[in-house]
Amino acid sequence: xxxxxxxxxxLAISMVLCVTFVLIALFAPWxxxxxxxxxxxxxxxxxxxxxxxxxxRHPLGTDILGRDILSRLMYGAQVSLAVCxxxxxxxxxIGSSLGIIAGYVGGVVDxxxxxxxxxxxxxxxxxxALLFGVLFGPSxxxxxxxxxxxxxxxxxxxxxxxxxxxxxxxYIDLARAAGCSALRIMVTHVVPNVAGSLIVLATLQVxxxxxxEASLSFLGVGVPPPWPAWGSMIAEGRSYVVSAWWLCIFPGxxxxxxxxxxxxxxxxxxDALNPATREGRRR
Amino acid sequence: xxxxxxxLEARAVSRHFxxxxxxxxxxxxxxxxxxxxxxIALHPGETLGLVGxxxxxxxxxxxxxxxxxxxxxxxxxxxGRDLATASRDELREFRRSVQPVFQNPYSSLDPRMKVGSIVxxxxxxxxASRQEAAAKVAQALERVxxxxxxxxxxxxxxxxxxxxxxxxxxxxACSPQLIVLDxxxxxxxxxxxxxxxxxxxxxxxxxxxxxxxVAHDLATVRYMSQRVAVxxxxxxxxxxxxxxxxxxxxxxxxxxxLSACLPDDPDAPVPxxxxxxxxxxxxxxxxxxxxxxxxxxxxxACKAAAPELRVIGSSQLVRCIKVPExxxxxx
Amino acid sequence: MSxxxxxxxxxxxxxxxxxxxxxxxxxxxFDINVGETLGLVGxxxxxxxxxxxxxxxxxxxxxxxxxxxxxLFEGRNVLSMRDQELRSLRGRDISMVLQDPMxxxxxxxxxxDQIAExxxxxxxxxxxDMRGRVIDALRRVRIPDAESRARAYPHQLxxxxxxxxxxxxxxxxxxxxxxxxxxxxxxxxxxxxxxxxLLKELQRESNMAMLFVTHDFGVVARMCNRVCVMYAGQIVExxxxxxxxxxxxHWYTAALIGxxxxxxxxxxxxxxxxxxxxxxxxxxxxxxxxxxxxNVQARCREQSPPVVKIDHAHxxxxxxxxxx
Numbered sequence: 050x051x052x053x054x055x056x057x058x059x060l061a062i063s064m065v066l067c068v069t070f071v072l073i074a075l076f077a078p079w080x081x082x083x084x085x086x087x088x089x090x091x092x093x094x095x096x097x098x099x100x101x102x103x104x105x106r107h108p109l110g111t112d113i114l115g116r117d118i119l120s121r122l123m124y125g126a127q128v129s130l131a132v133c134x135x136x137x138x139x140x141x142x143i144g145s146s147l148g149i150i151a152g153y154v155g156g157v158v159d160x161x162x163x164x165x166x167x168x169x170x171x172x173x174x175x176x177x178a179l180l181f182g183v184l185f186g187p188s189x190x191x192x193x194x195x196x197x198x199x200x201x202x203x204x205x206x207x208x209x210x211x212x213x214x215x216x217x218x219x220y221i222d223l224a225r226a227a228g229c230s231a232l233r234i235m236v237t238h239v240v241p242n243v244a245g246s247l248i249v250l251a252t253l254q255v256x257x258x259x260x261x262e263a264s265l266s267f268l269g270v271g272v273p274p275p276w277p278a279w280g281s282m283i284a285e286g287r288s289y290v291v292s293a294w295w296l297c298i299f300p301g302x303x304x305x306x307x308x309x310x311x312x313x314x315x316x317x318x319x320d321a322l323n324p325a326t327r328e329g330r331r332r
Numbered sequence: 333x334x335x336x337x338x339x340l341e342a343r344a345v346s347r348h349f350x351x352x353x354x355x356x357x358x359x360x361x362x363x364x365x366x367x368x369x370x371x372i373a374l375h376p377g378e379t380l381g382l383v384g385x386x387x388x389x390x391x392x393x394x395x396x397x398x399x400x401x402x403x404x405x406x407x408x409x410x411x412g413r414d415l416a417t418a419s420r421d422e423l424r425e426f427r428r429s430v431q432p433v434f435q436n437p438y439s440s441l442d443p444r445m446k447v448g449s450i451v452x453x454x455x456x457x458x459x460a461s462r463q464e465a466a467a468k469v470a471q472a473l474e475r476v477x478x479x480x481x482x483x484x485x486x487x488x489x490x491x492x493x494x495x496x497x498x499x500x501x502x503x504x505a506c507s508p509q510l511i512v513l514d515x516x517x518x519x520x521x522x523x524x525x526x527x528x529x530x531x532x533x534x535x536x537x538x539x540x541x542x543x544x545x546v547a548h549d550l551a552t553v554r555y556m557s558q559r560v561a562v563x564x565x566x567x568x569x570x571x572x573x574x575x576x577x578x579x580x581x582x583x584x585x586x587x588x589x590l591s592a593c594l595p596d597d598p599d600a601p602v603p604x605x606x607x608x609x610x611x612x613x614x615x616x617x618x619x620x621x622x623x624x625x626x627x628x629x630x631x632x633a634c635k636a637a638a639p640e641l642r643v644i645g646s647s648q649l650v651r652c653i654k655v656p657e658x659x660x661x662x663x
Numbered sequence: 664m665s666x667x668x669x670x671x672x673x674x675x676x677x678x679x680x681x682x683x684x685x686x687x688x689x690x691x692x693f694d695i696n697v698g699e700t701l702g703l704v705g706x707x708x709x710x711x712x713x714x715x716x717x718x719x720x721x722x723x724x725x726x727x728x729x730x731x732x733x734x735l736f737e738g739r740n741v742l743s744m745r746d747q748e749l750r751s752l753r754g755r756d757i758s759m760v761l762q763d764p765m766x767x768x769x770x771x772x773x774x775x776d777q778i779a780e781x782x783x784x785x786x787x788x789x790x791x792d793m794r795g796r797v798i799d800a801l802r803r804v805r806i807p808d809a810e811s812r813a814r815a816y817p818h819q820l821x822x823x824x825x826x827x828x829x830x831x832x833x834x835x836x837x838x839x840x841x842x843x844x845x846x847x848x849x850x851x852x853x854x855x856x857x858x859x860x861l862l863k864e865l866q867r868e869s870n871m872a873m874l875f876v877t878h879d880f881g882v883v884a885r886m887c888n889r890v891c892v893m894y895a896g897q898i899v900e901x902x903x904x905x906x907x908x909x910x911x912x913h914w915y916t917a918a919l920i921g922x923x924x925x926x927x928x929x930x931x932x933x934x935x936x937x938x939x940x941x942x943x944x945x946x947x948x949x950x951x952x953x954x955x956x957x958n959v960q961a962r963c964r965e966q967s968p969p970v971v972k973i974d975h976a977h978x979x980x981x982x983x984x985x986x987x
Contacts, residue, residue, distance in 0.1 A: 594879065603856075
């Protein structure tokens with residue numbers, strides 16, 4: 050373990066950070082010092098603890114309603130994690146399945162699915178989000194749906210590309226010669242062999258999803274207040290950027306660190322799974 | 333020559349592919365006749381060799397015989413039944429009886445599956461229970477010189493030669509009658525090749541298997557086969573017993589092919605009649621006899637019409653108008 | 664007889680893995696004389712390709728690869744040459760032709776330009792003069808319609824043609840030694856015959872020496888004067904080509920040749936060697952072939968055999984060489 054940390058310190062640090070975020074998100078109710086939704090008006094706009102006016106009861110300060118920023122960050126992590134997990138799972142499952150089918154079956158089916166993918170890629174997410182927000186009211190569910198609608202096409206494209214590569218292998222022909230149906234081949238042969246790249250893609254999408262969620266919350270069509278979401282926290286602190294800088298900076302840093310560590314982790318996974326960059330066996 | 337129903341037979345089988353050629357802005361649809369009205373029959377217990385250079389269609393023909401591709405003309409018959417109209421049970425019986433082994437042992441085995449599952453796949457798909465399959469898998473692995481404990485290992489733990497043995501074990505597991513070996517030893521080193529060829533011969537003697545041995549190395553084909561077919565640009569140009577073909581080749585292409593082979597030893601005389609020119613592209617095959625552009629004995633009639641396969645002597649089939657029926661080389 | 668043009672003495676190519684050094688090529692020595700063709704034959708992993716690359720110091724430059732020994736070309740040691748000297752050696756005095764013509768040619772340049780690039784490295788030439796030399800090079804490798812073909816792109820040529828173009832690039836500057844690493848493996852039988860014929864003619868025209876790195880004994884029989892057989896990074900036998908085929912002294916050579924099907928009649932079974940070659944990490948003590956040798960004795964497992972001379976130009980690395 051220590052040898053691994055020494056060999057690739059960046060990867061080790063990002064793994065630690067990712068695990069920390071997940072743990073914070075999962076155990077926020079027990080870790081957070083205060084209730085994130087309720088604030089004490091007497092303590093509003095308190096600066097972080099190391100500042101002359103701050104104190105350690107609110108280590109990162111409070112917002113305009115006196116709510117503790119640290120606690121809101123922790124609960125915000127929960128929101129981010131939930132949105133990420135749900136959106137990526139839904140988009141990943143639907144997108145990958147369609148991509149694998151398009152790649153394996155080919156022909157007309159492939160063309161149809163890929164044209165739908167092209168359509169999905171050209172969807173204006175902001176417009177859609179605003180529309181959803183107006184029609185159905187902002188909610189966690191709506192954000193997940195909107196983000197999934199945009200995300201699934203990435204999975205479909207990659208799944209299709211990887212499936213085409215897998216299809217060139219002789220073991221696919223051997224399976225056909227043995228009498229396997231197309232569905233059986235896709236499930237037993239294609240899926241296990243494309244799963245690796247799709248998992249890496251999912252990891253790399255986490256960053257994108259967090260930023261999407263933060264942007265939507267910032268615009269007011271994301272998770273509705275008073276639920277803390279990092280994006281809406283930044284939005285609320287917009288007017289106080291100079292006077293109460295901690296309202297924007299800390300949620301911003303949270304987004305930055307999470308996305309960065311997830312991306313580094315994703316890169317590390319890509320290298321680990323790519324046979325060319327692994328410590329190869331010499332013949 | 334057996335008059336019984338052949339095990340596997342192709343009658344006037346053709347396969348053409350549509351290819352789109354881009355030339356600047358234009359897109360031309362062209363047709364490649366990969367296999368052109370081929371008749372070939374395989375009998376139980378014998379090895380038929382299939383040789384030819386790139387573009388001759390031997391791989392496409394073997395895929396047609398395996399049912400991996402449907403012919404665009406003619407039909408493939410298994411025990412007299414047309415595969416295109418066979419029932420599900422008949423197709424299942426066909427797949428059990430005719431098994432492939434391909435050239436590349438690195439892409440023949442699914443890297444995510446254990447060897448046991450790989451070897452047992454045709455059995456499980458064919459309806460065998462887990463226990464039945466496991467027993468047959470163990471037996472097949474032992475037959476090819478591996479051990480039953482290898483069922484739990486993954487392909488990357490094996491060398492190229494061992495992987496090819498796994499591929500052969502998979503072909504053996506459902507007790508087939510015919511194995512189609514498409515360049516099965518071409519990518520192996522000399523010593524591994526010798527091991528696998530010996531193994532194949534032993535299996536044939538022990539189990540009465542028939543082989544379709546597709547390869548480009550003529551010496552290996554002679555070693556393995558009782559009959560040999562030579563293909564050029566989608567057509568069979570000569571079909572004869574192994575000894576007749578190699579000792580008394582009749583078709584000019586067969587002769588050129590044999591003389592172009594590298595010698596067995598350094599004292600062998602260097603042939604002076606080298607075949608010139610390039611292999612024509614399958615997209616634009618020569619008219620009439622495909623070989624006339626490079627043939628040393630071609631005449632005008634060769635350009636006009638494609639010759640038929642005729643019987644020369646006792647049982648040698650040759651597709652050439654210049655070879656007389658009573659060739660001096662046939663006793 | 665003057666000194667050999669190329670003398671390889673105790674060549675070793677190794678790389679560092681954890682705290683040990685593993686050798687792909689371990690103490691290889693051979694000579695090549697002016698105008699002769701030497702074959703370097705062996706199975707995959709024996710180190711023959713690495714040896715060929717090392718002669719021009721083209722082995723991978725990862726920081727843990729190391730070259731030891733001497734490669735003396737006309738008296739100068741290639742392994743200790745300065746970069747400038749090495750660059751003028753490569754492509755001019757020593758040239759190389761590789762197996763896969765598809766990756767040897769750059770797909771975005773036409774073949775005329777690629778040949779010109781080869782010529783330009785080693786001699787000044789103006790426009791018209793260069794064009795003439797390119798056409799000349801194409802004619803030397805018997806490419807028909809040289810003037811129009813010069814403007815063709817690699818994808819428009821067949822495999823055999825591409826390999827000839829690669830040959831044209833390699834001989835454009837009249838090298839004294841051509842290293843050919845499996846140049847015909849991907850070619851069809853009839854095209855291979857034409858290509859090997861061409862190489863022989865080119866050799867006759869310019870008295871060029873050739874090193875043929877191959878696993879195909881047929882190529883050796885057709886093309887080579889002398890042969891070195893490699894196994895597990897070492898040369899186990901060196902002989903005149905006829906002596907190798909008729910009177911192989913090393914048990915590996917004999918088993919290998921016995922395992923090749925012949926175009927004439929064959930016996931029922933091919934000679935085969937059980938087991939597989941050792942990996943560099945697991946080299947056995949004593950003779951490297953001992954675990955698989957049909958004639959192994961106790962001494963073979965304990966001590967590495969020396970190279971012994973058993974006849975004129977016939978050497979073998981064995982304690983108990985085979986007598987035919």
